[in-house]
Amino acid sequence: NAGVTQTPKFRVLKTGQSMTLLCAQDMNHEYMYWYRQDPGMGLRLIHYSVGEGTTAKGEVPDGYNVSRLKKQNFLLGLESAAPSQTSVYFCATQGSYNEQFFGPGTRLTVL
C-alpha cells in the first residue's frame, strides 16, 4: 500500500499563475485534509473533506479551492498564486480510530 501520496513534490510558480496539488490515498478513508506548514506558525488547516463530493473550509482557506470528486483523491487548487502562499503543503487522511496519516508534502515557492 502506498498510503498517502502527493504530486508534485516541488514546484516553483510566478505570482498570478495557477496550479493544482493532487493528494491520493489507497486506505479507503472518508476524511481528507489539506494543511500548510510555515516556519513559526506550525501546521494550519486549509480545507477538509468528510467524504466524496463534500468539502469544507478550515482555518486559512482564502486563495485556495478544493475538490473531492473521487473518494481516493483530494485536489487543492491555487487560482492566482501569491508569494504568501509559499509553504509546504501536506495532505492527510483520517482512519477509523481517528488517527491521521500524512503524505510526504509538496514544497511550493511563489516568486
Place this chain on the structure above:
Amino acid sequence: KQEVTQIPAALSVPEGENLVLNCSFTDSAIYNLQWFRQDPGKGLTSLLLIQSSQREQTSGRLNASLDKSSGRSTLYIAASQPGDSATYLCAVRPYQAGTALIFGKGTTLSVSS
C-alpha cells in the same frame, strides 16, 4: 480557541539519556491527542495516538501520557539514540468545529553520539 504549546522548542541530549517532551493544551474537550515525528524536509510520521479515555500509550522506547483534566501530555523517550533526532509534534483533535487537528509548533530534538 484551542491552543497547543510545546516546551522546550529545542532540546539537545547525549546518546543514552532518557528524556521527556511536554505538550499542553488549553481546552480539555478533546477527542484524542496524537504525537508525530518529522524529519527535516519530510512528512509527518504518527508515533502514538491517545484517545481521550486513555491515560497512556506505549510503542517500543516511546511512552506517551495524557492528563486531560490538566491539559497536559508528555512523550517519554527511553535510551535516546542519534536516530531519534527530529522534530516532535503534538496535536489534539477538539470535539467542536470539524475534525481537524490543532498542532503545537514542535520540539526539535538533537541526540549526539
